[in-house]
Amino acid sequence: MNETINVNELQSKISQVLREAEKGKTFEVMRYSNPVAVVLSYKDYLVLKGECKKCIQDLRKLVHPHT
Secondary structure, three states, X not given: OEEEEXXXXXXXXXXXXXXXXXXXXXXXXXXXXXXXXXXXOHHHHHHHHHHHHHHHHHHHHHHOOOO
16 A cells, blocks of 8 residues: 655654554655655565566566577
8 A cells, every 4th residue: 555645744753654664555755746755665675676676687688688
């Protein structure tokens, strides 16, 4: 589940936000109506990091198919 939160609210509720992020909730942090950051669990971060690494490997195979 995703939720939008502004910077001021995040500052006042950081402990609660981190507890919810640990449980799988994702927060899009906004400053002046612009997204500036995302708060997510470390587990979700590792999944995304691994997916990005795989995407880069797949792109390299497309660009250099014979290496």
